[in-house]
Amino acid sequence: MSNVISAKNLTLAYDNGRKEIIKNASFNIKKGDFVFITGPSGSGKSTLLKSLYGQLKPKEGNLVVGGRDLANISSRQLQELRTHMGIIFQDYKLINEWTVAKNVVLPLMIAGYSLDVQETQAHRLLKHVKLSEHADKYPLELSGGEQQRVGVARALAKNPVVILADEPTGNLDDYSSNVIWDLMENACQQLETTVLVVTHKIPTIFSLPYRHFIIESKGVYEVH
Amino acid sequence: MKFIKNHLMFILPLMAILLGIEFYLVFDRTTDSYEKGLKEGYTMLVVTKKPVTLQKLKQLNPHIATLEAIKREQIVSEVAQGVSKQSKKEILAALPYFYNVGLDSYLGTSALEKIKKDLEKDSNIKRVETFGSSYSSAYRLFAFIKFLLKVFIGFMGIVSLFLIIKQMEIWKYAHRERMQVMEIFGAPLMLRAGVLFKVAIFDAFIATLLTSAVFLYVKFVWAAQSGIDLMMQKQDDLFKMTDMAILLGVALLLVIVAVYTVVFSSKGVQE
Structure with a gap:
């Protein structure tokens, strides 16, 4: 299996390179892998995830995602790369002025799909996350768990190569969390999507084989 | 709101x-x-000893665009009222030729002075009046x-x-x-x-x-x-x-x- 993500001697830093968060990290993630990244608060879990979707450029080393080296990527190439990613946030990051259906098809809208296709896909995706009856509602009319399901549906909209999730169940109760884990397991299993989840705690109900990385003292280590 | x-x-x-x-x-x-009106209505007055042509004036200065003769008979009839016909003829013979001269564009006072000098170089031209100050002040x-x-x-x-x-x-x-x-x-x-x-x-x-x-x-x-x-x-x-x-x-x-x-x-x- 080919690597979807590959890091070699990766160093990430804020404050114009002065504040190093991750240093000399090397790891490979293959197509279809389900990866948990854990670590103490402030260890750099979210920073690593940000660098994977190009919000933070590596200070040193190589970080290749979907065949693109993020250390030397143009904004146009980054834009294109992001259209192959599904990103899920702890705070959902839905567009509150848009309906649930419109939020879900944002990646399709960006890719220039016709309104008919968008409508069909919105219906299919909302059915998949069991929110069909909420299609015309606005995000703020939904509970936190429902909003995160919208976020998952949006991440799945364009059958992404990789799903990056930052504490996707951080704000949810156990029931809602289990629903989200189910959806992400299904995506990985059925679509062979690579899934990377940053979380402070690996869910106990998780049934799929997974890989586990810990970030500690600026290093990224795989737990076997 | x-x-x-x-x-x-x-x-x-x-x-x-x-x-x-x-x-x-x-x-x-x-x-x-x-x-x-300010631009095109402006003309300078040129007084010559003998009749002059537009071509001749253009040779003296290229900015000159139009030439209109002022009827000498009209001048005589206005200035010599009550004078005999013979005297009028004598005045007419002695009277120089008057022309309204138009320019091709709006020019500053220094350019007007140059035109005046160019024209006055010709011995046929007796006098050139540019009315520079009033022209310039209104337009400016x-x-x-x-x-x-x-x-x-x-x-x-x-x-x-x-x-x-x-x-x-x-x-x-x-x-x-x-x-x-x-x-x-x-x-x-x-x-x-x-x-x-x-x-x-x-x-x-x-x-x-x-x-x-x-x-x-x-x-x-x-x-x-x-x-x-x-x-x-x-x-x-x-x-x-x-x-x-x-x-x-x-x-x-x-x-x-x-x-x-x-x-x-x-x-x-x-x-």
Whole structure:
């Protein structure tokens, strides 16, 4: 299996390179892998995830995602790369002025799909996350768990190569969390999507084989 | 209320620019004939010993464009009233030739002096009168007023453009989360800035309509009732439908420049 993500001697830093968060990290993630990244608060879990979707450029080393080296990527190439990613946030990051259906098809809208296709896909995706009856509602009319399901549906909209999730169940109760884990397991299993989840705690109900990385003292280590 | 305030903060500076432009257009149209009169109505007086041709004068100075002889008989009949026919004939024989000489363009007083010198080099030419001071002062006053108007409109335009860009930045801030989410999912700049374009173009139409309404009111209501002759005579020039197209074009251009300025000035999410 080919690597979807590959890091070699990766160093990430804020404050114009002065504040190093991750240093000399090397790891490979293959197509279809389900990866948990854990670590103490402030260890750099979210920073690593940000660098994977190009919000933070590596200070040193190589970080290749979907065949693109993020250390030397143009904004146009980054834009294109992001259209192959599904990103899920702890705070959902839905567009509150848009309906649930419109939020879900944002990646399709960006890719220039016709309104008919968008409508069909919105219906299919909302059915998949069991929110069909909420299609015309606005995000703020939904509970936190429902909003995160919208976020998952949006991440799945364009059958992404990789799903990056930052504490996707951080704000949810156990029931809602289990629903989200189910959806992400299904995506990985059925679509062979690579899934990377940053979380402070690996869910106990998780049934799929997974890989586990810990970030500690600026290093990224795989737990076997 | 906040919605109206936000739009007014954009529409009012845009209207200030459009009002300035429309005011200049109206000023230009209504004073056009006056300016033409000042420019084209000007002639210098040339007195010669023998008749002269336009060709000859053009050889002396290329700025000379027209030549019109003043009827000598008319001069004699005006200055020699009650004089015998014979005496009139003698006066006519002794009288030099008078010409009104027009120029090809508006020239400054130094250029007029040069023309005068060039002409006076010819021994046939007895005298050249440029009437330089009155010509210059009238036209210069007009040109100065026009220049001041341009400066004022230009200054107002710059200040208003800054206000428009400032308001655009506020809108961008208000929509920053939406734009960030779209950016993270790979939306191109035009799609991300779509919301700003929509609002700005809508306001450009509103500002154009309001500005046109002001001038239509001036044209059909105020000017008609003003009792000012110039206003009543030039009522048609106060607003033309083509002005609306010009104003809309300018308004759209300004808002597009403002959106691009604001959107391109941000670095995006890349750190």
